Amino acid sequence: VLCGKGEIKMFRTMLVEDNVIFRESLRDSLQLRFPSIEISEAGNAAKALEKIGSLPPNLIFMDIRLPGQNGLELTEEIKKLHPHIMIIILTNYDLLEYREAAARCKADYFFSKGSMNIEEVIPLVKSRFCQNKGCNGEGPETNLAQ
Amino acid sequence: MSREEETKMEWQRWSKQLAESALQASNRFLFLANRQMAMNPLLEEFTAELKKLTGCAAVGIRILDELGNIPYKAYEGFEQRFYELESPLSLHTHQCMCINVIKGTADPKFPFYTEGGSFYMNGTTRFLATVSEEAKGATRNACNQHGYESVALVPIRGGDRILGLIHLADTQENRVPLNLVETVEGVAMQLGTAIQRVMMEEALRKKTYDLGERVKELNCLFAFSNLMETPDISLPEIFQGLVNIIPPGWQYPEKTCARLVLEDQIFKTANFMETIWRQSSPILMDGRRVGTLEVYYLEEKPECDEGPFLEEERNLLNVLAGRIGKHIQRKRVEEVLRESEARFRSYFELPLIGIAITSPEKGWIEVNDKICSMMGYSRDELLRTTWAELTHPEDLVADVEQFNQVLAGHIDSYSMDKRFFRKNGEVLWASIAVGCVRDSGGMVKYIVALGLDITERKRVEKVLQESEARYRELAESISDVFFAMDRDLRYTYWNKASEKLTGIAAKDAIGKSLSELFPDEAGARAARFYLEVLRTQQPRNFVNDYRFDGKDFFFEISAYPSSAGLSVFVKDITEHKRMEEELRISRDKLEMRVQERTKELEAVNEALRAENEERLRAEIELRESENRLRELSTALLSTQERERKLIAQEIHDSMGSSLAASKFKVESIIKKMGDDNPRIKVALDSVIPILQVTIEEARRIQMSLRPSMLDDLGILATLNWLCRQFESTYSAIRIKREIDIQEDEMPESLKIVIYRVLQETLNNIAKHSKASVVLLSLRKAKQKVELVIRDNGQGFDLEEAYSRKGTSRGLGLYSMRERIELSGGYFSIESSKAAGTVIRATWLLNS
Numbered sequence: 001v002l003c004g005k006g007e008i009k010m011f012r013t014m015l016v017e018d019n020v021i022f023r024e025s026l027r028d029s030l031q032l033r034f035p036s037i038e039i040s041e042a043g044n045a046a047k048a049l050e051k052i053g054s055l056p057p058n059l060i061f062m063d064i065r066l067p068g069q070n071g072l073e074l075t076e077e078i079k080k081l082h083p084h085i086m087i088i089i090l091t092n093y094d095l096l097e098y099r100e101a102a103a104r105c106k107a108d109y110f111f112s113k114g115s116m117n118i119e120e121v122i123p124l125v126k127s128r129f130c131q132n133k134g135c136n137g138e139g140p141e142t143n144l145a146q
Numbered sequence: 147m148s149r150e151e152e153t154k155m156e157w158q159r160w161s162k163q164l165a166e167s168a169l170q171a172s173n174r175f176l177f178l179a180n181r182q183m184a185m186n187p188l189l190e191e192f193t194a195e196l197k198k199l200t201g202c203a204a205v206g207i208r209i210l211d212e213l214g215n216i217p218y219k220a221y222e223g224f225e226q227r228f229y230e231l232e233s234p235l236s237l238h239t240h241q242c243m244c245i246n247v248i249k250g251t252a253d254p255k256f257p258f259y260t261e262g263g264s265f266y267m268n269g270t271t272r273f274l275a276t277v278s279e280e281a282k283g284a285t286r287n288a289c290n291q292h293g294y295e296s297v298a299l300v301p302i303r304g305g306d307r308i309l310g311l312i313h314l315a316d317t318q319e320n321r322v323p324l325n326l327v328e329t330v331e332g333v334a335m336q337l338g339t340a341i342q343r344v345m346m347e348e349a350l351r352k353k354t355y356d357l358g359e360r361v362k363e364l365n366c367l368f369a370f371s372n373l374m375e376t377p378d379i380s381l382p383e384i385f386q387g388l389v390n391i392i393p394p395g396w397q398y399p400e401k402t403c404a405r406l407v408l409e410d411q412i413f414k415t416a417n418f419m420e421t422i423w424r425q426s427s428p429i430l431m432d433g434r435r436v437g438t439l440e441v442y443y444l445e446e447k448p449e450c451d452e453g454p455f456l457e458e459e460r461n462l463l464n465v466l467a468g469r470i471g472k473h474i475q476r477k478r479v480e481e482v483l484r485e486s487e488a489r490f491r492s493y494f495e496l497p498l499i500g501i502a503i504t505s506p507e508k509g510w511i512e513v514n515d516k517i518c519s520m521m522g523y524s525r526d527e528l529l530r531t532t533w534a535e536l537t538h539p540e541d542l543v544a545d546v547e548q549f550n551q552v553l554a555g556h557i558d559s560y561s562m563d564k565r566f567f568r569k570n571g572e573v574l575w576a577s578i579a580v581g582c583v584r585d586s587g588g589m590v591k592y593i594v595a596l597g598l599d600i601t602e603r604k605r606v607e608k609v610l611q612e613s614e615a616r617y618r619e620l621a622e623s624i625s626d627v628f629f630a631m632d633r634d635l636r637y638t639y640w641n642k643a644s645e646k647l648t649g650i651a652a653k654d655a656i657g658k659s660l661s662e663l664f665p666d667e668a669g670a671r672a673a674r675f676y677l678e679v680l681r682t683q684q685p686r687n688f689v690n691d692y693r694f695d696g697k698d699f700f701f702e703i704s705a706y707p708s709s710a711g712l713s714v715f716v717k718d719i720t721e722h723k724r725m726e727e728e729l730r731i732s733r734d735k736l737e738m739r740v741q742e743r744t745k746e747l748e749a750v751n752e753a754l755r756a757e758n759e760e761r762l763r764a765e766i767e768l769r770e771s772e773n774r775l776r777e778l779s780t781a782l783l784s785t786q787e788r789e790r791k792l793i794a795q796e797i798h799d800s801m802g803s804s805l806a807a808s809k810f811k812v813e814s815i816i817k818k819m820g821d822d823n824p825r826i827k828v829a830l831d832s833v834i835p836i837l838q839v840t841i842e843e844a845r846r847i848q849m850s851l852r853p854s855m856l857d858d859l860g861i862l863a864t865l866n867w868l869c870r871q872f873e874s875t876y877s878a879i880r881i882k883r884e885i886d887i888q889e890d891e892m893p894e895s896l897k898i899v900i901y902r903v904l905q906e907t908l909n910n911i912a913k914h915s916k917a918s919v920v921l922l923s924l925r926k927a928k929q930k931v932e933l934v935i936r937d938n939g940q941g942f943d944l945e946e947a948y949s950r951k952g953t954s955r956g957l958g959l960y961s962m963r964e965r966i967e968l969s970g971g972y973f974s975i976e977s978s979k980a981a982g983t984v985i986r987a988t989w990l991l992n993s
Binding site for chain 2: 018022026029070072096115116118
């Protein structure tokens, strides 16, 4: 489904989001599109770091506002440890300042929660997924440069 | 031939023999007597020859000396005992036949005396047997007692005097018949002549010796005179010379030494040595002993007048000591005179004063350098003039008049100030003192004149006189009373005003003392005051009251110490005093009134104070109330912020996320449905934009309540956003940002304050300013954070803005100030019409 050819191997993604409703709906949406991927969840930075430490995901959806350490800081920390993990920042505010902050934190993508269409996410996951599988799909461009 | 005839013949023969031998003896004695010999050998030889001549066992010659003693000067045959017993006889104390004979008391009517005054006895024992014991007692009969039967005593005559006697004695009777005695009398004549001759010779020899000694003395004195008259000889040289000339003047020059001890000086001969044979004489000056002149013999010499010394030597020593004493005295007097002369000369030449000795004819006899320099002449030039020639004509008469008085003997001295002409024609003012020295007849021998150059003093005097005249004029002209006093408080000056005030003329006042002019109590008060000024030498003021003409006056007296005493100004302050008194009375009245008023005022004051306290209390309460209000306001603001934050959070967390989740869900449902149910799909599709708008709305509300960006990204990003948003809303206004602070340098609590201030200010600018550019500056400088928002708008009247009540603008400024100050910052706003507005907020950072 994803690559069109070759086997589908285990792809891990993580949702870091303290709002349970949003987290679940995003998980459902993703699971719906990519039934084979493994989706883990974390409600705060500490939980997230703990899970990443035991089994690093390939992709992380990161909310900015988290209890305690915020998502931007967490992103920066994770990127230092695991530069290969793709991190997509999710926020309520599609504002230049947020985008710049995300870029500064070495996040890969930035999406506004309100205006985000899940369809836009699929190519990103796909590209990451294929890259991970060694398939020759074209790497996605980051939308943070916009 | 009968026995008698035989005896007679024998007697005749013996007599003949005797006469012959007498003749021979006479020749012999004549020879002896004419031989040049000394007394003792003469007598000894005569004794020996007499013994031969007379055949007596004992012969002796007694010589009468000046004291009346008749010692045996020569004898032969007498026992030693006899000599010792008989030799000390004296004419004055003893009675003896020898004495009778020497005294010449032999009476020829007695058979045992000869015509020539000799005594002879040819059987003493027999004879004495015929003499009564009483008659015997008068003579000593020593010869008989010593066993001499024959005794003859023949006087030795020299001219009229009996010089002594020849004593013949023999133990046999009839050894001294008359003719023998008569022969011996002849010998005695010769002997007497010889003795006289020898005595004359001895006397001559003695005189010659004495003369020799006197010559020595004279030589000594002569040498001493020469010594003292030696030119330029010093006293020590004289002293040494003196001791050296002493030994030749004494009897035994080589055994004589001398020493002169004079105070602490000692002079002595080279051979000097102290011995026990000493002669000394004190050296006196003015009756005081200053030394001793001593002579010593170095070895024992025969006794003379004073030990071994002659009386003449004593005299010589005394003369020498006396003369040396006088000489020293004279030398010292000369020394004093010389010093005195030198001193006088040095005084004479001292360049202090001109001194001249002049003649009665007014010529100069002797002048010192000073007078020459004063007169401007050389000494020679001056001595060729007379003082009268050099005297200023105006002073000559007075000087000559005095001078003549001296010459006439009316006065001995005079002094005056006079003028001379110096050689260069200048006038020399001199103060001269003239005195004279007279001879015993009272005539002036010479005149001594002392002259002091007082030209400069005269000049100064003249200047002073002029100056004094000026001051006198000044003092006269001043209207205040002014007078001067000496240290005894005698008036020395009294100006016209003084005369006018006191009615005492200057001539009556000057010379009088204060107590004479003002003998009253006021005068005594003034005197005490003046004496105090004199004592302290500090100017002082003093008010004194006097009574003149039955009226009381008050005077202010100012006394100033001067070199001569006091200068005193007196001001009549009677009127002043009167006014003062009036003033005092009126002041007292006023004072009383004031006191009354003060009491009233105190009461009012008390009331006011109570009121004031009340007001103070109210003020305190008000302040407390204000503080409470402020606390309330702070609480209100922070509560507001907290609430906003909370609501914004709620909206975000619940509404925002739920809406986003709903939107995902709906989208998922649509996705799942596919194209199965187009009608529902259309319906669901229409929900999505609604959700989208709702999400946006929630986000807007949330941001306006409190931008979450502030919490998510910080103040810098938020300000950026705010400005961006503002610019996009008000495109005519551009914001220029100057941010010079790091996010982490900004205290968390300030972030919302800064955000709100900017938000409020931008709102105001947008609404009122009509500005085109806003300058936003946020920076950290040193230990403070400074926010400045400046616009180029039309500005506004601050007072008006603040005074406007109930309008948003005034309130906006108030709340801005409130927020800043509550957060610990300082707020300022500058604005004026057409000059834009500057809002400035500053916070000090805690170190």
